[in-house]
Amino acid sequence: MNDLxxxxxxxxxxxxAVILAHNYQVPxxxxxxxxxxxSLELSMRAARTEADVILFCGVRFMAExxxxxxxDKTVILAAEKAGCPMADMINEEDVRRRKAERPDLFVLSYVNTTAEVKAESDMCCTSANAVQVVRTIDPERRIFMTPDRNLARYVIRCTGREMDYWDGYCVVHQRLTADRVKQVKAAHPDGLFVAHPECRPEVxxxxxxxxxxxxxxxxxxxxxxxxxxxxxxxGLLYPLSKAAPDKEFIPADPGMVCKNMKKTGLPQVLNALERTAPVVSVPEDIRVRAKQAVDRMLAVPRE
Ligand code: SF4
Incomplete structure (x- = not known):
């Protein structure tokens, strides 16, 4: 253990304070x-603690x-400028405009969105539960999913349900191409290729x-x-190798690095803790509406 x-x-x-680190953070x-x-699992576990302060090592929407x-807790983000380009591809005005065009829309937002977008949504989902969540939505409603087009296409593939979606994407997962995957699979024919649903459909x-x-x-x-x-x-390779130390994990593309996730190092963690800053807060009216969308998701039975 070093001094820091x-x-x-x-x-x-x-x-x-309770310190939370997303799976993509540095070791x-x-x-x-x-x-x-x-991100959601961490926020839920932290809410159940007696801590006064939550320090999030991740990106802004996670701290939100x-x-x-x-x-009732003070939430701080270790790296003030760590944002998520995908979450920033849509804002609450974009959602309101869509709802005005089609009042029957059911807005389903991935948790990788701002608090304002969650507040404009009927329900949230994660990449782990998006398919189950969609199966519970009234078939008479037209779903509009935000912000990730790749997650939406994956859900359509799994459920067969037509839906509208925003044209956002994660810049890191978008980087992975089918050609690259074919090369890595050819080099490691005994490797099981596991993709995140934020990847392109051809991947x-x-x-x-x-x-x-x-x-x-x-x-x-x-x-x-x-x-x-x-x-x-x-970043996931580290928790993977801790979870299964006898197994081998090969990155599909070593360039899949989220610059925002890497803005946090130990100096940023210490600095944020010592200053109890920067605080991330959500105005109460937005918080209450955003929480309703999260709560509706949590009410969906797990498969
Ligand atoms: S990995 Fe993608 S979704 Fe996650 S914070 Fe980075 S840009 Fe956003």
Missing amino acids: HARIRTVARERN EVQDVADMCGD TAAILSP IDLADAVHSTSGMIALARESDHKKFIIGTET
């Missing part, structure tokens, strides 16, 4: 955190989700399995396969 790590743990104790940040995982679920076509980040970790732990080609942000 030890100092962070001391200050976290003094502030009664030293994951190691200093109290909890690692995907923590603030939506924990109005999904080549996948042996499609999972969210937490789904990939569970698969690595439980599968009999020994080698996996991982089609998501390369």
Whole structure:
């Protein structure tokens, strides 16, 4: 354990802070955190703690989700400028305009959206539960899914349900091409190719399995396969190798690196904790409406 790590743990104790690290964070940040995982899971677990402060090591919409679920706690984001280009591809005005054009729309927003967009939505979903969530939506309603076109196309493929969707995408997953996957598969014919649903449809076509980040970790732990080609942000390789140390994980494309996720290092974590800043807060009227959309998702039974 280095000095910075030890100092962070001391200050976290003094502030009664819980440190959350998304699965795409650098290893030293994951190691200093109290909890690692995907964004919604982290926010839900943090809400159940007695902590006064939540320090999120991730990007802004994740800290907002923590603030939506924990109005009595102070939420801080370790790297102030860490945003998500996909979440920023749509805003609340865009959603309102769509609803004005088609009042029967059912707006389904991926959790990778701003609090304002969630507040304009009927329901939220994650990459892990999007398919189940869509199966519960009244077939008479026309679904409009935001912001990720690739996740929407994946849900359409799984459910056969027609829907409208916003033309957003994750810049990191969009980078992975079918040609690249074919090359890696040819080099590792014994590797199971696991894609994230944010990948392009032609990449999904080549996948042996499609999972969210937490789904990939569970698969690595439980599968009999020994080698996996991982089609998501390369930060996930660290928790994968911790979950299944006897197995081999190959990045489908080592260039799948989210610049925003890498804005957090141990100095940023310590600085944010010492200053209890920058605070991420959500205005109460937006928070309440955004929480309703999240709560409707949480009410969907798990398969
Ligand atoms: S990996 Fe993609 S979805 Fe996640 S924060 Fe980066 S740009 Fe946004």
